[in-house]
Ligand SMILES: Nc1ncnc2c1ncn2[C@@H]1O[C@H](COP(=O)(O)OP(=O)(O)OP(=O)(O)O)[C@@H](O)[C@H]1O
């Protein structure tokens with residue numbers, strides 16, 4: 095689908111989202127029922143002006159162009175559905191994330207309480223549920239307390255995506271609003287569903303709600319569940335710290351989620367202050383020699399008598415296999431690192447005790463915290479307002495603290511990653527005072543550098559073998575080149591998504 099770009103004065107660009115009127119003519123419209131709702135009718139500003147948009151980059155130069163904008167979310171005066179005409183469905187896909195049940199709850203309650211929509215179906219077990227399962231009727235009563243539980247009451251899955259079968263099912267069931275909650279893979283699937291719906295000329299709104307505990311979805315400030323995950327990670331870090339400081343030369347090692355993006359590890363480290371070293375996929379690291387991890391561990395133990403290391407699952411990446419959606423599945427980098435550290439210090443006079451904690455699934459399975467619950471409510475209501483107003487082919491999410499409708503293609507074009515040349519990573523390095531690993535000595539094996547394989551096998555013998563395979567040392571700039579990205583969101587000090 096062609097991007098819908100609208101240009102204005104002073105270098106203003108609106109990266110707009112599709113609307114029914116782009117491909118269906120003469121559709122009837124109706125006054126928004128919220129106009130008669132006592133909660134809303136008193137607040138005239140509650141309705142969003144058609145021309146309201148939100149700038150992507152909050153920091154602007156005096157003479158620079160106004161830049162890219164996204165359409166602001168919110169209720170419109172006109173809607174494209176009568177309440178009793180709507181059959182909405184909700185599906186959750188990909189991995190678990192705190193807040194999934196809250197989004198489901200708020201979609202159901204929002205559709206019913208704001209727009210009088212009663213016909214709402216839950217699709218069970220992700221995309222394949224469209225064609226392989228029955229649907230679950232959802233009402234405000236049945237979802238009333240689900241936000242207090244982790245997981246998703248609908249179930250989820252990876253793989254099983256077949257566009258034609260999914261859209262056939264949408265058509266057969268008379269569904270005309272599809273709310274799709276999931277990560278980057280899910281949003282790619284949603285984009286294809288939207289295209290197929292449009293090709294078939296259906297009046298069906300397809301709206302995505304971005305879910306990713308890893309915070310790897312671009313454009314939006316941050317994803318729901320992320321704050322909860324960072325908070326929950328503190329419990330594991332605290333335990334690692336307690337274990338480490340209770341023994342002589344204690345090391346606590348904690349593995350956190352983050353396949354390609356180290357946001358959870360970075361923010362959990364910054365939040366904790368007990369972490370001495372944070373290792374993320376975006377920042378290759380090395381063990382041996384000057385400026386390496388072993389040297390740093392030795393120094394910290396001599397200075398403090400204990401230390402805590404946080405490592406993201408994708409740090410030092412070595413793909414073991416693929417999951418049913420085609421995502422990378424890693425060997426356990428935490429186990430590998432524990433093993434390497436123990437082996438190394440066994441050959442020195444420093445007698446260490448290392449405790450390894452892997453809390454990953456415990457973190458993912460908890461219910462959302464208070465702030466994420468509020469965020470989930472805003473996302474769900476934004477999605478509903480958009481679909482009712484005839485917008486489609488888009489994801490909702492906060493940009494510079496304001497909720498927007500963002501076209502699918504912008505959400506799926508590339509993942510959000512920590513930029514190690516950006517301020518936030520510098521802040522972390524200043525907070526932990528850990529090595530930057532930017533200047534590996536000649537011959538050092540750099541974990542996470544795509545050209546080298548460090549984590550190929552799990553046994554010490556095999557790892558040693560790899561250590562000896564010394565390839566030319568990458569320069570610090572080549573490490574950087576691999577990882578410089580268009581950073582935004584949590585790294586640019588953007589405002590909080592709650593602002594809306
Ligand atoms: N390129 C794609 N086109 C169509 N469907 C896709 C695509 N990538 C993934 N999907 C489907 O989207 C669903 C979820 O994808 P995936 O398992 O990658 O999780 P995700 O949404 O990225 O969430 P997570 O953050 O947990 O990884 C799966 O059913 C998968 O088959």
Ligand SMILES: O=P(O)(O)OC[C@H]1O[C@](O)(CO)[C@@H](O)[C@@H]1O
Pocket residue numbers: 188189190277306307308351352353407417458
């Ligand atoms: O075991 P699963 O369900 O594939 O999930 C693991 C993956 O899910 C994520 O949490 C993303 O949802 C990644 O960090 C992790 O690699």
Ligand SMILES: [Mg+2]
Pocket residue numbers: 188277278279421
């Ligand atoms: Mg994903």
